[in-house]
Amino acid sequence: MPDTSPVPTLSSALAGALQDYLAHLGVERGLSANTVAAYRRDLGRYARHLESTGRTGLDGVGERDVEDYVLVLRQGSDGGAPLSPSSTARALAAVRGWHRFALAEGLSRTDPSSQVHAPSALRRLPHALSVDEVARLLDAAGTGDGAVPLRDRALLELLYSTGGRISEVVGLDVDDVDGLLGERDGAAAGGDADARSAGSVRLRGKGNKERVVPVGSYARTALEAYLVRARAPLAAAGRGTPALFLNTRGARLSRQSAWSVLQASADRAGLTQHVSPHTLRHSFATHLLAGGADVRVVQELLGHASVTTTQIYTMVTREALREVYAAAHPRALG
Structure with a gap:
């Protein structure tokens, strides 16, 4: 059974949009319950960030909002754990999926995440002998x-x-x-x-x-x-x-x-x-x-x-x- 429990602490518009996307992942795309739960955690954090900045729905979200969220993830300035570059990239991929879905379903007129890039992982310098x-x-x-x-x-x-x-x-x-x-x-x-x-x-x-x-x-x-x-x-x-x-x-x-x-x-x-x-x-x-x-x-x-x-x-x-x-x-x- 897909997880259809409501997303807490969000406005009705954002909670509804997120619940629709999670249902799409679980029912239409057939993702496992664990995978849907991971999306719920990542996107729940994103939705709470949007709500804290005054956004009540996806249609008003801009590219700057998504960029600011990437910084929040790296710094943990929302009270959550700071994420590594690779974990930030994973969380941003979930955000992009949600915005693409919203655009396709007519819930938003644009995709503000399409041009936002995840931070590059620090390249480990190759070891060389003297x-x-x-x-x-x-x-x-x-x-x-x-x-x-x-x-x-x-x-x-x-x-x-x-x-x-x-x-x-x-x-x-x-x-x-x-x-x-x-x-x-x-x-x-x-x-x-x-x-x-x-x-x-x-x-x-x-x-x-x-x-x-x-x-x-x-x-x-x-x-x-x-x-x-x-x-x-x-x-x-x-x-x-x-x-x-x-x-x-x-x-x-x-x-x-x-x-x-x-x-x-x-x-x-x-x-x-x-x-x-x-x-x-x-x-x-x-x-x-x-x-x-x-x-x-x-x-x-x-x-x-x-x-x-x-x-x-x-x-x-x-x-x-x-x-x-x-x-x-x-x-x-x-």
């Missing part, structure tokens, strides 16, 4: 003899060198790596600029979109060692695969195995914070921007469709600047 921590991590990778350590070092060096997603890097085939074997010495002989430009990988990102990313000298050295000395012994255990990184059975290395490689290296390096493949991606972007790289270039290297996604890393570097300023400037702290 340059020293990355060096410790990579130095700890691939310790020991044999094909597997050489593979592990090449894998982590390439993750950090390219900023690639773990799925992109383990998805590489040998043919996706250009300008390494047999070309490095010749490039070096042609000059330092040529040596720096030698080597790239073709990564396939979301939507199978390809991008070519340069490979730094440390990663080139590690990849060359892996390709010359380690890949063939690993491939001998399998049936032949074009994959660049192989497991001990000669098949393509999985994302889960690559995670394990990273975790083992982080443990050996003594890194106490959580380290994931995405941590290396965040570190790649943060270190490039801190070194003066243009955000549009970093966007292309990361394979982001929009520069707004990449700009989160500029927030990281600005925060680092604030920390350095606070620690170093003689008048930064009172």
